[in-house]
Amino acid sequence: MRRVERYAARLVRLSVGHRGLVCLLWLAVLLAGGAAAAANLGRLDQSFTASGQDGSRANAAITERYGSGAGVAPLVAVVTWPNGTGGRSAAAAARLESGLAAATEPGTRVLSYAGTGDGAFLSPDGRTTYALVYPRSGKPDLAGLSAVRAATERLRTQLRAALPEARVNVTGVLPLQEDSATERPGLLLQLAKASCALGALLLLLRTFRPLLSLLPLLLAAVSSVAALVVVLALAGGMELSFVVVYLIPAAALALSVRRAATLVTAWRAELARGSDARLAPLRAGSVLADRAVTGALAGAAALAALALLPVPFLRSIGIAGAAVCLVTTLAALTLGPALLSWAPGRLRERRPGKGRSPQLRFSTRELSLPGGRPRAPRLLAAGALVALALLTGAAGFLTAGNPRADALVRGGPARDGLDQLTAAGIPSGVINPLELLAPSGVEPAEVAARAARVPGVVTAVAPGAAAWRRDGTALVAVIPSGEPMTASGRRTMKDVRSASAGTETLTGGSGVPELDLVQGVYRLVPLGLAVMALLGFAVVAGLRSAGVAVRAALCGTVSTLAVSGLLVLVWQYGPGARLLGGVAATGAVTGWVPLVAGALAFLDALDRAVAPGSAPRVRPGIGLVGPLSLLAIGLGPQVELALLVTGLGGAVLLNSMLVRALAALPGRSRPGAHERSAETTTSALPATPVSSYWSRPRLPLGHTIPLAEPSDHAQ
Template identity: 40%
Template sequence: MNHLGDRFTARLGRFVLRHKLVVVLAWLAVAVAGVFATVAMGDRLTEDFAQPGQPGYEANQAMHRLYGTGGDDPPLVVVVTLPAGSTAAGQRAEIGELFSAAVSAMGVRVVSYADTADPRFVGDDGRTTYGLVFTEPTRGMNADLSEPLRKALQPALMPGATLRVTGMEALAEAEAKGLDVLAETLIGGLGALIVLGFVFGSVLALVPVLVAAVSIPVTFLAVYGLTGVTDVHTIVRFIVALVGLGVAIDYSLLLITRWREERALGYEGEAAVEHAMATAGRSVVVSGATVGIGLLAMVVIPVPFLRSVGYGGIMVPLVSVAAVLTLLPVLLAKGGPRLDWPRRRLPAESGRWSAWARGVVRFRWAGLAASGALLAALGWAAFSLQLGQPVSDSLPRTGPAYEGLSELRRAGVPSGVLTPLDVILPPGVDPAAQAARLAELPGVRTAVAPHGRRSGGTSLITVVPSDETGTEAGRATIARVRAAVPAGSQVSGEGPQSLDFVAAVYGGFPAMLALISVLTFLLLVRAFRSLLLAVKAIVLNLLSLGATMGAVVLVWQYGYGSEPIWGLAGTGSISEFIPVMIFAFLYGLSMDYEVFILARMREAYDRTGSTDEAVVKGLGRTGRLVTSAALILFLAFGSLAAAPQPEIKMFATGLGLGVLLDATVIRALLLPAFVAVMGRWNWWLPGWLASLVRVPAGRPAIPLPVGAPGPRPESDPAGQGRRIHE
């Protein structure tokens, strides 16, 4: 009996080959529409990180609505150093006039020594003072208003004084340099073309790039349609372009490689295409499905920003699979043999990978121990993961903003003043009394209630913490402030919203992981007809993800790679949405290689009945393919890491390291060693489970194109033993 997936891809192959012109014209039409959609999409994307229903987000929205400033936009911090012999106390009126110039010119809200008389707004030297300048919400990533503010203040600056503007946004602006999405895609495509040139040694290397060039604009067209029904975040542009590039090329590489093998075995014309579709096409379907299942993690999260990324991400494998299973067969049937020139004749089975596989089989326990130790070491680093905003020390240590921060620190002012909190008090509460209470809390430098800060019956307190809210101490301060404010109050700022984001995203993560694992298990049981192989695939994938997160922690949180590569110091924490995005995308992408390798191992075992031989044949036939596919994805993610935003750099780093780790340590060593250790238990499938997923318990028969020669054993190169499987 044939597998349903085999029958589907075989029939699909025959269908598209009977309607070649229609298929090509349809893809050409939607690709052209996709180009226009790509150009027009910019104004339809959002940069909003909405978290409706979460206390921090709702407090920030209330700040925007009632007071027009603040919320999740951290303030600019103006640092004024008076000349020697002067004091802030002696020039309080002049300081007030200085900040009044900013209010008049830019409509900002200012909290300073001039309007509070709080000595905590003055440094230890008595002549360095700072003011918090809350601007209107800036909905752009790294939107820096420090230079316009400096120009507005400069004419009112006291003689002999110096003025510097710092703040988290101003510090971040110094690193917001990088390539745009088009340049990144072109660089990634060029790198992929070079790899494909080595793999195929012929003009055929252009075909996977052509498939990607069609599937990417079509995916953008789908995203464009999505913007009509829901908000879609601007980060989806990078994901569609770079992940789409890698996925489409990888799937194309798998199908083309199998097509070349079938031609080498004697299949010609459309028969070679159909047989490749019946085998490798099924692996493409399973791989695309696993990527989609992984992205369900983001679709079910109650955060619109991540949900939109999940929707956009799911469209990437869907369109890529559709292009590879419909457009690519037509291209191979019509021009494949002519494009496969000058062909570099490579054996279907790599001698080096076969030799490596024999070594792994021979030393299987040592392979398990070595790979397990490395994964455990990296996974251990993941336990020190800190989620939250970046800290100031992780941002560039040059430029005017850093000079302002250094001036504050020399005056004994802690960097926590860069990340203040605003407390919205309900009607009837005395703000001065509440400010005095909050100022006494551990971790609070000061809390002030400037006169006249009222709107809609509410009043406002500004809390200045000693530690940045992106640090563990800062997060503890937020918790204390939230616990101390009267009922009905709202605590706003980037820090509270960050804490609520973590709770919303990761609070239900175990249940979500269980759901995804069950769906993946059923899919893989059906694909491999094995209980153990399906469980092992999920376990190895989770080990790979844990090790990848450990690598991200080492590279970014501790700075063991970010500083030498990008010139950025360790962030001290990882942006809240990065781990879940890495999990969602890498869960399916890394499973691709599992599907590629185990599908060939399954074929080899069904033919030989030997697990050791299945490991050698499976890895020998897929090792080169998996390595090339991983390198292409790595180059795509390397291009993505050239984006200006540090969050995208983190995301790209995680995907790139994860793909390399998965293709080397896990799929080239741990996987074959584990299969070799488990022996015949790899192929066991209980009857009840076989019935549940509707697969036979016996060996599968691969459906062949009508009239095509059947498969022959390895010892029958001439094909005398050909037969047709019924």
């Protein structure tokens, strides 16, 4: 028996012997750790950007000096004057200026035709005008978003009151996202969400039965809290991103369901073979150690490799992935057997199994090939591998960035404003302006003139108002025609940066961090994926065999790429966007989503690939519990949340498909069949459970539980 699994088996024995103490410790982790985690979430960076890059530094400098704009996109007030009234008239401009002053707080930065006289703020017919309003929101964190929400409602209400004869709406990136979060899903989508929730519940009940179905949920809860506490503790000394809040629960749920299913299945198998009820949790925990420890160590080592890369975003994902992998396995090896040792007698009863019907056996023979293998599984496996190959290739077409504005929400006040803007002939790129921070000694007008000459720029303005000049610096607003995720918009951002090169001018704005995410993070993804695969291979090869290690590294790599391809095909190009609650093709995938989903995909695939096939097999379909639960929670009009759950749920589904397809390939035995029998792991257990002062299972004085089963139970 391997030394590491021997230690894990001893940990199981110790946990069962001190089951009361173990349960109290995990309960304390759940309650006290949950309260501490909720109180310290502010330690995490909530900007979802690639910090340390040029755009992030520019946005940080702008926020520090001006307290608005930068990473927070401005509000866009859209005003359409009635027939016979033109926005170019002095009276209309004066009324607009006074209305904006009344609808915004003092010190708010505002750009409009009334303040600049620039015709780029008017539609071609002159009837529609727009104004950029930068609320004093501070950093792009939860508090900043709350300030933007309040500023949006104030601007919309008071500007309509000041201009009753005009059609007034307020739009922008954040108002569009806010409307998508509050929009109610349609009837069909609600039915789909309910079906996903019901399916997950039925799978839990079918595998665990009613009372034991709480076990995987409890393991997921304590593992999520414990891993988050570890990450928050480390966040006190380093910069970690808020994305870990999404990765940790999803990974904990996927791993906990599989660990719990393995544990309960092995426990019931031991009871069915006639093992003593007090020994069965020990044996089941030893079987779980055989299946889970290698995957946990390999996954933790592979994800921890990301922590070595000089990018805080990837470091956050690596630390969170390693923490949740280890903590989930620790909880399953300690809390799981401890709880099973307290299971009521009625849960230990096992219904007699039913043999396969003659009709089913006949169908299998009819579909079999001359070699004895069923034809249908092989055909399905070939189809699954082809689909995975296509998804892996589609990953090369990934466009990382914010979704298109018109794909964020189907209807609402912000969508009305966007439609009003574009219907008037004004490009949608104006809702994502750039901001240039000109240092002291650099003439802002010259910076604006350079930027205005860049193709794709509608206008560049260097206001002279005090709100745009501070501490010797000045802000220049650059309004592009294309949105940041489009090819033209991304090219415009690069060209504006190049135009201001040599003047120490910093280029910021809400769309720039996405460009930095591609240039500063995605360029390191191939290196990170290669290092993860090598470390995973090394650990698995040391604990299992080289063949298993090759399969594990290959599965992890393919799964990581395939989940990105899934997001590209479903959301970026739109075939499944409407079905999953979206409006239309997003044109891009939110930059951090493929990274989080890819980390889960690699971790889950590695864990599945190294599990030996000799342990008792769990009921098929239990792996769907995690994806169905995520879809039940996240499907809906909120596009970024739907994108996230599609990636996380798709990662687990693709892994299940990949491992089953490899198992059905011709000329192969079941994965792990060459591994030794799981029963040998119980040799690490002593003849009697360790004695405990108050919580060990009660045994008659002097009684000894033999590990070796009687000969009539030998298999």
